[in-house]
Amino acid sequence: MSARSTMLLASAVVMFMANAASASMMSVDLGSEYLKVALIKPGRTPISIVVNEMTRRKSPALVGVVKGERLLGEEAFSLSVRYPDFIYTRIRDLLGKPASDPSLHRMLQAQSLPFKVVPHSPERPTAAVQGTDGSVHSAEELVASLLQYARGIAEAQSGAPVPDAVVAVPPFFGQAQRQALQDAAQLAGVNLMGIINSNTAAALQFGIEKDFADKTQHVIFFDLGSGSTIASLVKYSSYEAKEAGKPKAISQLEVQEVEWDELCGSNNL
Incomplete structure (x- = not known):
């Protein structure tokens, strides 16, 4: 496990150094309920935490879909009391798991979350969330929205495009979960240079x-x-x-x- 993490990190660092003259990259600590973003840019401190639109160092890992409008991070949090049925949390924990996974349903019950976990489609039984209005959103779609949010606040501080990213995930993420994260990054238009265990x-x-x-x-x-x-x-x-x-x-x-x-x-x- 340590060798793989070190290899991924080394690959990301080498690729960044090859483009360091003109490029920036971000790292994302993707947690169950919060995310943190760090910016790596030529001329800056090697790793510096990015503050969000509320000047906070961590952002709620929330995605809301209210009346056709997508709400992310702090904005989703500010409306979570008014629209609890349409603000989704713990979405990282849905990645790469079948909708029938007992741990997901225990989590929903323990957290009293108002949405349901359902199969994304008959052909694709991976976990998706279903709101009270019947709308269904895949875990990859929602995590992609979080990665877009992370890229947005990174670019606001960088003042330049930040297309590349390394994402930190828990060490218990298996191959299916990592592949789902790669799919989410592709949906978000983020070049995922590496996945590193959060403890590493x-x-x-x-x-x-x-x-x-x-x-x-x-x-x-x-x-x-x-x-x-x-x-x-x-x-x-x-x-x-x-x-x-x-x-x-x-x-x-x-x-x-x-x-x-x-x-x-x-x-x-």
């Missing part, structure tokens, strides 16, 4: 400006989210490489162990 992203952020030359350090990362809990053991160390013909210590990380409870979150307790 946190470990990278922790160690990105630290020097582990001539030492080894183990750190436990514990993340109690709104929908799940993740704990990981990360080893930081260094290896020797040559730069301009001279030896140089390069810091590295290795995710040695990851454990999670997909259904134990702060809003599920």
